[in-house]
Amino acid sequence: MKPEAAVPADSPFLSVKDVHAYYGESYIVQGVTFEVPYGQILALLGRNGAGKTSTLRTIARLDNPTVHQGEIWLDGQPIHGMKAFEAARSGIQLVPEDRRIIQGLSVEENLALAQVAPGAGWDLDRIYGHFPRLAERRRQEGTTLSGGEQQMLAIARALARDLKLLLLDEPYEGLAPVIVQEIETILHEIKELGITTIIVEQNAIAALKLADRAVILDTGEVAFSGSAREVLDNAELRQEYLAI
Numbered sequence: 001m002k003p004e005a006a007v008p009a010d011s012p013f014l015s016v017k018d019v020h021a022y023y024g025e026s027y028i029v030q031g032v033t034f035e036v037p038y039g040q041i042l043a044l045l046g047r048n049g050a051g052k053t054s055t056l057r058t059i060a061r062l063d064n065p066t067v068h069q070g071e072i073w074l075d076g077q078p079i080h081g082m083k084a085f086e087a088a089r090s091g092i093q094l095v096p097e098d099r100r101i102i103q104g105l106s107v108e109e110n111l112a113l114a115q116v117a118p119g120a121g122w123d124l125d126r127i128y129g130h131f132p133r134l135a136e137r138r139r140q141e142g143t144t145l146s147g148g149e150q151q152m153l154a155i156a157r158a159l160a161r162d163l164k165l166l167l168l169d170e171p172y173e174g175l176a177p178v179i180v181q182e183i184e185t186i187l188h189e190i191k192e193l194g195i196t197t198i199i200v201e202q203n204a205i206a207a208l209k210l211a212d213r214a215v216i217l218d219t220g221e222v223a224f225s226g227s228a229r230e231v232l233d234n235a236e237l238r239q240e241y242l243a244i
């Protein structure tokens with residue numbers, strides 16, 4: 001009997017293949033291709049308006065932008081024909097820039113609402129173990145949390161769901177450096193747990209330090225794809241596409 005071929009450690013978990021997406025007539029995601037191996041973190045970078053949020057929204061299968069061409073595969077499953085709720089059920093969790101904490105609900109109620117499929121995601125004890133600030137504020141209304149605490153709640157909510165691919169859109173935005181450090185610690189913990197992640201961040205250096213791989217978008221196209229280290233080491237590349 002032939003031994004089963006071992007899955008190579010860097011075989012793609014997420015594949016985005018020549019994806020073209022539009023907001024109505026506006027052609028925004030212009031043939032984007034990249035892969036993320038299982039358990040790795042990809043930093044998705046680029047100037048304002050480069051198409052980072054649109055690419056995340058496309059992967060999460062939100063109604064807009066709409067995919068006109070290309071394929072998206074997660075863990076051997078085609079995603080490109082799915083609706084947002086189906087993609088979420090398949091384990092794709094987007095933490096959008098505005099965090100979307102539900103008004104009128106406590107921290108704990110926000111988390112409980114995310115646990116629609118019991119047993120699929122983290123239970124409350126595990127969440128509070130990783131997010132002591134949320135544990136202290138479990139009865140507080142979610143929308144009255146500080147910006148950093150709301151970001152923690154938004155990430156915790158993704159962990160409470162069935163999570164295979166975490167999509168983070170500017171998790172450090174508007175946060176003081178000390179809070180950014182706290183979120184970074186949490187993201188390092190998530191990385192150690194082997195959760196495949198895409199992070200979009202204006203703070204490119206912070207994202208690159210966390211990430212294994214990097215993709216730089218420029219007007220909806222991939223301008224660079226390689227290791228995060230290559231971008232950190234290449235001042236010319238950073239200057240040209242990230243202005244840092």
Ligand SMILES: Nc1ncnc2c1ncn2[C@@H]1O[C@H](COP(=O)(O)OP(=O)(O)OP(=O)(O)O)[C@@H](O)[C@H]1O
Nearest residue numbers: 023026028046047048049050051052053054055064
């Ligand atoms: N709903 C929409 N309808 C039409 N065009 C849109 C829509 N949302 C975004 N765009 C356009 O798509 C392009 C890419 O926007 P996107 O938000 O993906 O960029 P981004 O890289 O996330 O930028 P930023 O760093 O500013 O967040 C921009 O030119 C933007 O104006």
Ligand SMILES: [Mg+2]
Nearest residue numbers: 052053054169
């Ligand atoms: Mg954006």
